[in-house]
Amino acid sequence: MLQTGDLVPHFTVTTFTGESFDYSDIWQRRNLVLVLLPYAESAASTNFVDQLAAQMSEVTGDDSTCVITRDSISGIPSPGIVVADRWGEIHHVADGTTVDDLPGPDDVIEWLRYVRHQCPECEGEAK
Helix, strand or coil, X not given: CCCCCCECCCCXXXXXXXXXXXXXXXXCCCEEEEEECCCCCCHHHHHHHHHHHHHHHHHCCCXXXXXXXXXXXXXXXXXXXXXXXXXXXXXXXXXXXXXXXXXXXXXXHHHHHHXXXXXXXXXXXXX
């Protein structure tokens, strides 16, 4: 399983809304919030998607993309959430046995805010 500090593998998936998404289209240009959901349809996953999509649309802006999919991606858990910077470095990973175990939209938005405002030069000085 991928962890903090690893790089997101390049992937192509079908989003929850039925659109095709290719990670290389945003790599090195946009931060990524990637949500993998199990194929089994449930009220919890539908509710989670509705809440997350509504809140993410308000904060993603021009520098971030939120992708919600049921497709599998090597090394990323399902259900799971990955937040990575524009260079593909993973900053947060969360998984669970069910969608109810995943962090809520507010936590995911806080992770995205952290990635947006981090300073790579300052992080290098701190090491």
